[in-house]
Amino acid sequence: MNPATIEVSHLTKTFGERKAVDDVSFGVARGEVFGFLGPNGAGKTTTVRILGTLIAPTVGSAVIAGIPLEPAWAAEIRQRISIMPESPGLYQRLTVTENLEYFARLYGLPGRQERMKQALEAVGLTDRAHDLCGSLSKGLRQRAALARTLLNDPVVMFLDEPTSGLDPAAAHEVHDLISGLRDRGVTVFLTTHRLDEAERLCDRVAIMNSTLRTIGRPDELRQQLFSRSLAVTTAAALARPDQVFAGLPAVQGWRATSSPGRGPAGYELTVTDPDKAAPAVTRSLVAAEADVLSIAESRRTLEDVYLQLVDDTDNTKARS
């Protein structure tokens, strides 16, 4: 793994009595696309704002792009990172170019015109460069905001819900841009509600709900949380499923996933090794003269992982 670009240690942020972020620690490697997931109010945006030097942590420390997260170094950190907040935050009465030029000057960038040209090309906005931002569609504004975050060639880019409110086509374009950033070695810290987005784009994800619930690669998280299983569908319900599934190699248990009645019936079998279990299950079903429609390994999504963890948090909160 590449050396860490972001190292966070015991980060806590309190607003009055409420802990928005509670003792969160993690690291993000250089060039990694790191997903930060959680329900509304989970502390995602607060964490981004802390790491982006906009607000100070109550407790804890962090190192961003090799610089300690301290007030004295805040401007140095801001020079090396860029943040795209959830709202594009463009000046509606200025053109795209004027918006970019303003920020290029705020960063004190040399070769402003070339940087702006490259940023506009990267997001495919060259032909709209002289349009007023107020006249752009939401998707184009999001792209203009993304171009703004590219200007200073950041080491770390924080993207807060970059596809929020975008239609699928516009969201797809933003996904391609983020993939392109990874290829350029930019570390991307992505907060999102969209689990399909995280699963598709992120090398690792963290799921938080004030505290960090889990962190890892999406496939790792699925394996950690859910036992492996086979999904079996037959044309009609089995007369004696206990006998069909009992004693088969690598099969630990089963449950019906459909209501009894006419029509196809579903069963989920908990297995230790799907490759070993599937042939044995098939033979047993054939022996029982069942009409098998399908046998496949169940695939848990990141959404299942997310819901499981968030439900756990909610249950824990309800109990306490």
Add this chain to the structure above:
Amino acid sequence: MMSMSATRVTAVIRKELAEFRRNRLIIITASILPLIFLVEPTVDILTIKASASTAALDRRVELSLFLPLLVPVLLPAILSAYSVVGEREQGTLEPVLTTPISRLELLLGKAAAIFMPAIAVAYLIFGVFVAITQLGTASAVATAVLHAPQLPAELVFIPLLAAWTIWVGLAISARVTDTRVAQQLSLLASLPPFALTALMSFQIIRPTFGLAAALAGGLLAIDCVACLAVARMFDRERLITGPQH
């Protein structure tokens, strides 16, 4: 540590001026108010009869020279009060605060962008007013305007009042969460030095050179330290995480 950057301050000035130019409401406000404060006193002076007594003449000149003094107070009060809270409301403040710009650079840029057009318009009005009165009135009236003791004093007070109003407006804008409240408070807060100037203008307080100089010196000193004081009041965290209206 980063030092103060003229590039960043200039960037803010350029951006603010570009936004003013594109905002029709600001252009209209910035044009109509000064026009009223030019036309009313000019007409007042032009209609003075040459036979008017010296006391009556002085009274009319006092009033005519006082009205244009509202320009460097009213315009900056409205613009500066909007400056921070307005950006916060339209969501443009957070991206700016993610750049290396310091609080002082941002506020200096915003203040300068309001100060320059405000005093330019105010001096223009005074210049046009004096020119018209010199060309279009009887020599006694023209002399009364040109030699009025308020004229040089008010020329000195224009930038001082404008600066005071801008810093007060920015301070309020950085602390409140609603543009309308900011603009109302800013107008109220600009009144004390303005009222004192008015009292001297109408000679309710005898405008001795010493008093005028002391007031001007006091305003200048306040204007100079105000930028640092306002920068301290500019709390990034509060502006980012505080309640939105």
